[in-house]
Amino acid sequence: MFVLGVNDCFHDNSAALVCDGELVCSIEDERLDRIKHTAGICWGGEPPYGSIEWCLNEAGVKPDQIDAVAYSVDMNAYLALEQLAKSIIFSYKKMSLKNILKLRFARKDLNAGFLQGLTYGYFVKRKRFLREMRRRFPNARFFDVKHHLAHAASAFRLSGFDRANIIVVDGLGERYSTSLYVGEGNVISAPIRQYTYTQSLGAMYKNITFYLGFGYFQEGKTMGLSAYGEFDERFANVVNVSDGEYKVDLNAIKKLGKYARYDGELLKTHKDIAMTLQTQLERIGVALAKTLYERTGYRNLCLGGGVALNCCMNSAILNSPYVDHIYVQPAAMDNGTALGAAMEGYARLGFESKSHMSHVYWGPEFENDEIEAEIVRSGLPYRRSEDICRDVARLLVDQKIVGWFQGRMEIGPRALGARSILADPRSPEMKDRVNIVKSRELWRPLAPSILEERVDDWFENAYPSPFMNLNLFFKAGVKEKVPSVVHADGSARVQTVSRHTNPLYHRLISEFEKLTGVPIVLNTSFNTRGEPIVCTPAEGLRTFKVTGMDYLAIGDFIVERGG
Template identity: 40%
Template sequence: MYTLGINAAFHDSAACLVCDGRVLAAAEEERFTRIKHGKRPIPFSTYELPFHAIDYCLREAGISLADVDHVAYSFDPFILLGQRGGRETIALPLEPSAHPVPEGWESAWDPLFLSSIVNAPRHLSGGVPHHLEARLRGGRAGGYRWHFVEHHVAHAVSAFHVSPFSHAAVMTLDGRGERATTTYSLGDGTHLERLGQVELPHSLGLLYERVTEYLGFQHASDEYKVMALASFGQPRYRAEFREIIELAPGGRYLTHPPRLDERFGPARRRGQPLLQRHRDIARSLQEVLEETVLELARWLHGATGTEHLCVAGGVGLNCVVNARVRRDGPFREIWVQPAAGDAGTALGAALWIDAQERKTAARAFRMDHAYLGPAFPDAEIEALLRWTGLPYRRPGDLVEETADLLAQGKVVGWFQGRMEFGPRALGSRSILASPLRAEMQDRLNEIKGREEFRPVAPVVLEEEAGRWFAGAGVSPFMLFVYPVRAEVADRIPAVRHVDGTARIQTINRTQNPRYYDLIRAFAARTGVPVLINTSLNTHSEPIVCTPRDALACFFTSPLDALAIGSFLLEKSPLP
């Protein structure tokens, strides 16, 4: 039984294909359209279905839309309309007057937005782009069944159903869904029992977005910049943010209107200098967020009595919060969905409907890695290289030669195997470099056009992680920070953030043999089983998807070499 999951409601539109509980493929639409987060200048098209990602998922499985049994869409407009139970159609146009809009919810209750979601089934069956029409028409008699899935159910399932735990507490922390912005559940097998929720307009995610915008960054995409900036600040506005976020009993909280201009002075405009005040605001917000999430986790632990916690929702990408909950919180183990943002809801929605329709409590898939996107065979890569006429070669041992380049201080694009699902490059579409010299951080930030305060993150062999990073266990998705051990800190200065931590990726050979072997080969040359790993893209571009994207990135940035499939390209210095 095939189930196609779709996220298209807010941003990071994505698709995922599940067959009898197994995730066959998942990808974000931005990788194909090359429009980051799927955000277009015209609001309408924000809600376009992820046609290219759907097309990819079907191709990966060798099927067409006619073979799909269920389509699971990770937003249920009927919840917002006060009618539970996702019916497939609704009369248009929507009349706001017929449905009272609660105070503070105006942004959620946009008739245009709701109409586009309600119409999604029609778009998929009739409105597909002409070049994909042949594959995407639901041609079978009866076709697939369409399901609207509550946004936070999709988030929760994306974390719980693919986690190592069959019994766990599940927390979703998000900007917003239909009504909920934070939810608590108890998961058992493939069953989720909702224990409580916080609803709009109270939202930790939306507050973080507001402050991100106030600090002169792009909301709903630059939150990680605020997180990085926080390390440079002092928490002297803690009291103000404690006023804004008010904790309440029962896992609840209120977020009061932040009135940031009034409290902290005029907002920073993009491009204006970053002042200490801005760093202090970021730090204060971050600290109060950490304390708040810690409190919520404590409540959830008390309510469930379980040792395991699963987390998803955009706030789950805040690796400093995650580390704090892991370190100071009551749960023994935490698992965070790597695509914790909205893209992951495509996966969660598909797995939810799959389990419901097959009426099974058994799991068939565990997410041990995030390599769920397209791969490109050597023949296809070489055909492209030949066509371009670029000088390339097929080394006898790509891993050894790439390790030589890295040990020489070269910056290497690494394009291998299936693309990652989620916002992090994890060794399939990565830029790799040596962490041995501090200057490498500036060089990489320059290559990628990033702010100088942003850290670069390391990948480390799983079995070596604890020797280099204090308390580090298995952390394959770059979702937790750990302190760099003092005794080795001067060996890897490029990956040590100003606060002494690093957002690590651990890797074992089962997850990605060639990547693992490369780090081992680098360690054989330098004694250091650590590389810098950052995503293969340049400023404001989505991570590369195809060999063609990789070549474009290579030639429009100061990368020294590109290891693409079994081939190696190097830039030679000008005479």
């Protein structure tokens, strides 16, 4: 039974294909169209036809073989809003945009309706898309999966847990921004607790991120900045936490803007705001985990939604008394809802829909013949390596920055050893060198990839982190050995590398350990600022050319800089 999961509505357009309850492949539109966080229909973009076609071609499946298509949004929840949008457009059609904006900001109750009014045209576009999908997949059943349920399914149904509590936190899904569920066997419960969009933790974090001078989808910068700051009670009232509940204070967020206003320099105030906001978010995460634990007694926890990319929050939850085991969906943003919709769709067909997504390598892969042809076209000097892992380990020891392009591409926002830029973490200068290559701010941290079997030797409260979604603290006496991957507070966003899920990357790090005694390499994503991670050999070669990397290890070949 083939089920196609589709995320088409908000951002990070994507598709996923499941066969008999097992993930076959998945991809995000941004990997194909090279537009980071490709917008969905309701954000003014187009349907994810590229991702859908890639999944079909990758699996060798014809459209008439698809048994079900599952969307990661319930458009029935939007029907009332569609009618509201129509009425708003009718009321406003003779008004100038200037006057509409005045009216909007004068009357807060119009805000949501105004935004829906602006997007009314997208209802029309989406209906057209749904008609085309029914024509394209004539034998399929079609399911609408509520957005937060799709997030929940992407985490629980792929966690390997039989029973678990589930937390979904994002900006907005239909009407809700935080949802709590329980997963038992093949069933995900109705929501136990939900918070509406006015209490959105994702929106709160986004707004503070804007105040600090960062842009869309740059909440990770705020999290990174927090390590340089101190908790300040003056800023804590943006969100209040008590008795397992939280309340976002919209007025406090607006007032905070005058303190956070960015004029080209990050001050202590900015750092303290980031730390205070981060601390409050972590407290909320623990409070939500406590609420679920007290209800069920379960110590397994699954996390989904864009806020689940906050590895500091995830670790605070894991280290709380309410959680023993955690699974964070690696494609936690809307890209992962295609996975969840597909798994939930399979369950709705009446089948057991449980699996364990132990790796992220579900994207495109390229043969050596294709790779060599692209290298020849690039005109760059290259050679075939007899042992790519040994040769790259030696380059890293020689203080070279190496692009690493191997195997099937990752899904989700993290480079996890398939499309990575690698360097020697022992060099104090390497952090700045790599940040310059990436055109990143020099204060931003870089991540370590460590052999899974060595993590206990290097980190406190060690826990497997194959998707780089936990923040661990180095043990005393070892962080001095790898200064380029140690953040300001002595922590790191860690990737643990298993020989079972990525044997080539594991062997590379093992070769590096043989030469240095250190089972860690510095790892960051293979892209330049503002671009998605490279997908194809041509993109990898182009990015290699325009950055300051020294070598590119792509397939069995090592490419050098020309000239």
